[in-house]
Amino acid sequence: MGAPTLRVSQHRSRPGTPPARPPRRRRNTADPHVGRSRTGSLVANAAGLLFAVVMAFPVYWAINTAFKPVNEVETFTPEFVPRHPTLSNFASALNAPNFLTDLKNSVIVTVCAVVFGLIIGFLGALAIARFRFYGRRALILVILIVQMIPFLSLLIPLYLTMNGLNLTNSLTGVVIVYMVLVLPYTVWMLRGFIIGVPRELDEAALVDGCTRWQTFYRIILPLTAPGLVAASIYGFIQTWNEFIIINTLNDSGKWNLMAWLASNQTLRGTTWGPLMAAATLTSLPVVVFFLIIQRNVATGLTAGAVKG
């Protein structure tokens, strides 16, 4: 278990370290475990490969199934590559009732919620990151607590509130709820990016005669652009993937793509080929966007926990 840290210290040379310490020499002198380590690293690589295969298998299997005709899906002895690859599953997913409506709903709901959440969240983040004011700590605390409350447990009062406002079975209601869903994390993520812009830049701009507003849109806004992209993509993923809230608040016809996908499994007694094709289609945008921002997602949740 402990060995990896040792191995790395021998393998890798950082750009900053002088070349006077070639790994080979160190291996000969310091490490008494050389022989064992070599088989050890073979085992490690094998374990790593096995892990990658096991992790990726369900993904591969879903895609594999999506391209199979029905007689290759519904068989006890599975084919590991589709023998007669077909696009018919994708076609039947696309032609299924409500697919296009719900795709449209997904896009509307997601874009509106993310844009509103971003505007409001950016202002909030600016306040927290750039100003010291009475109540700042309380605001940070509220945002963190709110982020922790399992949203599902608020679904009951939210449903009743929306019901009272006649906002159930409407996209407006869902947009509002989704905006709240993404807001705390948006504020928290943007806060990190705004802090990354050195205060000295603001100050220099102010000294040079910029107004506060100019400082904002000439200095802070362009420099936090990557943060805005990251936060909006994160918000997109959150809202795109959500289906329980919209399923509870709205009736079918006013669902999003995920709720549509979920209903596919229950109503039709599950035909796996089309379902896997539909699942692949609906997750495609999420996977692409996620890969763009994955670094920010990881650090946003644990930022600053380790200071090296």
Next chain:
Amino acid sequence: MVSVEPSTREPLDRRVNMPVSALAGRRRRGRQATPYVLALPTLIVIAALLAYPIVKMIMLSFQHLTQRDLFTGESPSWIGLGNYTAVLSDSFFWTVVVRTVVVAAVCVLLSVGLGLAVALLMRRVTPWVRILMTVAMMLVWSMPQLVSTQVFGWLVDADWGVLNWALDKIPGVDYTNHSWWVNPVQGWTVIVILVVWGAIPFIAISLYAGLSQVPRELVEAAVMDGAGPWAVFRSVTFPILRPLVGIVTTLSAIWDMGIFTQIYVIRGSKPELDYYNLAIYAYQEAFAKSQYSPGAAISILTVILMLGLMAFYVRQMFRIGDAD
């Protein structure tokens, strides 16, 4: 939107003791309003759509809300602690509590343990194996929960699932048409594996990033002093990694106490009583049986149960947020 007059550098600074002229004093007040103006929309949204529902839910848990009240808009009758006594004296509730805690504990242990192991493994393998591992984890991480649950449902399908086929290959084992959901222990095993499989990428990649922060000099010094691999891990690597492990564990615990999608979807939106955890229980009470008040009481009890975990996470993150 914000004040348009030219201002000095002072408000952006932490120094409060700067001499302030009378003129600047007037500006200062305007500037002090700025953060409140900026924070106002966030506050309003949080208050209207999070604080208000929370209050409403607490009220609801002391009321008896019927379907009729919902349609007529009449305010429901107050019944004091009635919902709580009903829920707390129900032995099924306690079964569900124990089940929720046990399942969460198993999931947390497995996902953090395996995540740490994978993070350490990633430091040991050759670069291209590491890339393959990362790619596999990214695929898993990016998949929507709904989709990965459906894929697992397909893997363990009784008739044509690939898992039954693979197990059937073992000599003397007959898994033809074996249903994984008849025996709840088997069913929960599938759910736990699904949860852990989905959780490993975040944990492993976070911890791997944390591992690269461990100063090399410390490890080398320990090796010089004769520490073996285990001693290095126990006395050097792990202590540095501990805060991160703490946060990751807390987050996992909070998430795993509230597992919902995986259970709800894999049981075809109609989970049997054996597959209830607290999240499912509250949801089903409220939305399948329209028992909103008991549902609210269960939700509140769940949050109380998780309060300690949340307090820990919020405290850790608050320190970070307050510091910069």
